[in-house]
Amino acid sequence: MGPAPNHEVERHAMNGKRVLLIVSGGIAAYKALELIRLLRRQGCGVTCVLTDNGGQFVTRLSLQALSESKVYSDLFSLTDESEMGHIQLSRAADLVVVAPATANILAKMASGLADDLASTVLLATDKPVLVAPAMNVRMWLHPATQANMATLAQRGVLVVPPNEGAMACNEFGPGRLAEPPEILAAIEQILAPAPGPLAGRHALVTSGPTHEPIDPVRYLANRSSGRQGHAIAAALADLGARVTLVCGPVTIADPPGVTVRHIESAREMLDACQSALPADIAVFAAAVADWRVDQAATGKIKKQPGVAPPGLTLVPNPDILATIAAAGPNRPRLVIGFAAETDDLMANAQSKLRRKNADWIVANDVSPETGIMGGMENAVNIVSADGIETWPRLAKDDVARRLARRIAEALA
């Protein structure tokens, strides 16, 4: 797993870093070959572990030829175990990458199974782990896979989310392996992060809706997709910040290179935010429920013939923005709230800025005809003590990048 020979290597930040690449049994395993080539060009040493099923899709010879390193598959190989024991294999790299990661290997990782070399290495490693899932859209969207991904993210496993697109199985949707250059970029962000303008800063971001229980099976929620908050977390990380994202229940993937805390209710969100402090920057993009049911039932409320529907008594939720923005030793230097309004946008945003002691409010009109709530675009106004800046309608990713740059300027 030594660095690549000099004739191939230009000067690269990842020169001399070591990646243990686990290739599992998906149709996209052939893309691992291109990933190895890209990593070697960057001067990265690559050692491959190929699962038995991965060997159905790509040969050991190809992996070995491109990585210029021995390929490991067998947990019980006497030779391999004496040369490079499986524990040592899990520790010798700077980063463990699983690409493609099958639904199967993700499930094994989530439940701590160690029944072959790849899963044993993953359980034994003390190094960061990055997974690039690839599978049929139904497999990816299956609640079991999504629950496994949530578990892994909670444990700090980093993810290059799958892309949406046409699949080998003639279906369409999320599940396609991210392209090798995208996986390479995620690896680079971990092994050789660019010293961006927010390097050394900690950013706390909230995203998504909250779910407020009515009983064990019902809840109050809203239409937030989490797209804007997730994009802001990713954009801040791209500028070098260490980012903690506290997010409510969403169906989109965790952004790579970000620590994600998954919560459900507003009270859990506040707890997670408080335990993430201190932070230099806090961006509250989540659509937190203003109210919760006073006493959520412990059993499912039954519909009974002739009995009127139950009345729900609502009580206010904690105000997360106002709590974190209140003056005190732990107040982040820059606190940014969001105001999603359907009426009197600017007046409401300006009032929110003052009432909640925020530094900026990102105000947007979420009337149904704008298509912003749950959509891919946003049209925002940045409201601060200096006045109002109106931005054009942009993709949520572009709003995020622009906001991250403004944050970096403000803290410079």
Ligand SMILES: Cc1cc2nc3c(=O)[nH]c(=O)nc-3n(C[C@H](O)[C@H](O)[C@H](O)COP(=O)(O)O)c2cc1C
């Ligand atoms: C043609 C074919 C393509 C497959 N592609 C995928 C895939 O892209 N993603 C996936 O999760 N499983 C895929 N599978 C199923 C896995 O190979 C299977 O779940 C296997 O147990 C995975 O083993 P591993 O995780 O140990 O490599 C495919 C199976 C076949 C027959």
